[in-house]
Amino acid sequence: MRDSAAATTERHSTGSADVHRRERRLLLLSALMTVSLSCLGVGLGLLARSKALCLDGFYGLVDTIITGLSIAALRLIERGEDQRFQFGYWHLEPMLATANAAALTSVCLYAVADGLAGLLNPAPTANFGLSAIYAGASTLVGLAMQFYMRGSNRALRSQLLRVDAQSWLVGALLTLGLFVSFGLSWLVSSFGRPGWLAYIDPLVLIAAGLALLPTPLSTLRRSGVEFLGIAPADLDQQVRAIVAEVARRHDFARANTHVSRAGRLQFVEIVLVAASGERTVSFSLMDQIRAEIAEELASASPRFWLTVDFTADVRWL
Template structure:
């Protein structure tokens, strides 16, 4: 990802953080005025998300700096670390909302002024879905896991706010009917559903970040590199090969070892570099954040 792409990523993250912060503050204010804790929770969730998006912006700036003497492989490792923090904070928020909603349900519900909530949730759904499509369109080809995570959050918020608006509308329609008492349970019930509905997003972030922090080899990358190594070994007469891969954020680390038929096999440095280029081309070419190491030996213990 070159400098223009890096600037595009940073601009999108900053724009997303500003939009999230504005919606969060409006949501918290309307939720407090109407007494709807489901809206307050949505606002607090968005506020936490805005803070984490700003952290993602800072991380993107560090990644754009590239390697230095202290971090000689660059700052790619910040991406999964940020994903771990992001997932943990938002999952804790969901757990608190779930507990608060369950407590209110057991206490007989609570009175809420649903009118303002409908307007906020409906407008918020439209804004969230619009930003989702905008970020997805502008981030195509950037390969940014930070923007991927951010766009999913906008989509999820849009869908949930649409559901929130619909639920508030039903609660208003219940007024003056025999089922009017049920409206008392709508806010805590929606709060529980929001918590349960939003929980999968941070859980997925935690699982993805955990795999990268533990450096678990991605199955797709491992299979792709193994196939390339096998084909190159067959083409050039190597009797054995071994490959190792890992992914950290958007950075990929690939190491391949080839074993020659005998210690007397002679190949020039140019020929070996040609094989390296062959592998690199099959992998899509060398690019920032892509580390490719290829070893040649006559003794399999070195691979």
């Protein structure tokens, strides 16, 4: 069994209420902008009988719902750990990122399926001039928001803001495709080929769905790894390298590590095994060793939950 005098645990996590408040403000701004554009897009899509334009609006509405949930999650994360969630609420970040990516993936797949159905039963798009104006303006707004959110997140390193910035980029690319679609519609009608108009909207719908699909799939893969608790390879290698050097420096016979990541918080558990149970190590030295490890970890990420165990019994590995 573990010797209580020779084994001790330190848990260290960092966070800032100011950072969380700034995140909430950014997400609230994003939600307000998104819901405004989405309602306008759905309304114009129904008016112009454009399923591609309706897709753009629906895509934004789904994203707005996730953004609202993200704001609520940040309030819980800011509270820190409590009696029920003793490691805090950091797990909500990858959970929401996974839900967001899954929802947007479903929207893209539905767009492709609906576009194929539109090719089989074509219906002409009306008022493409007004739709082109909306698509062009929405593209500019989406690109501006993407740059703003990405720039604001450089210091915050928030998974929620990163996903939100990606959503703005995806939406901007979608509306850019719509702008091209309605521009082509104008050219086709100008050259006296109105029969082709019915096929442009579903073709662009399919192209947009396929072009946008890789982005939420990439987010789904990355956030899914965290949601399932799979050890991140980069963190695992970093911790192993740090612990190997510390074990060599302080003459420990063996060492073992376990790591996981939940949003911005990294969980690191380390076990250091002494060569002999007769070895005496002071608490001040154990604190020094922990401080060395924590300093190395903090150089890469300021947010971590660190546990360091000391023992002479390999059964505790």
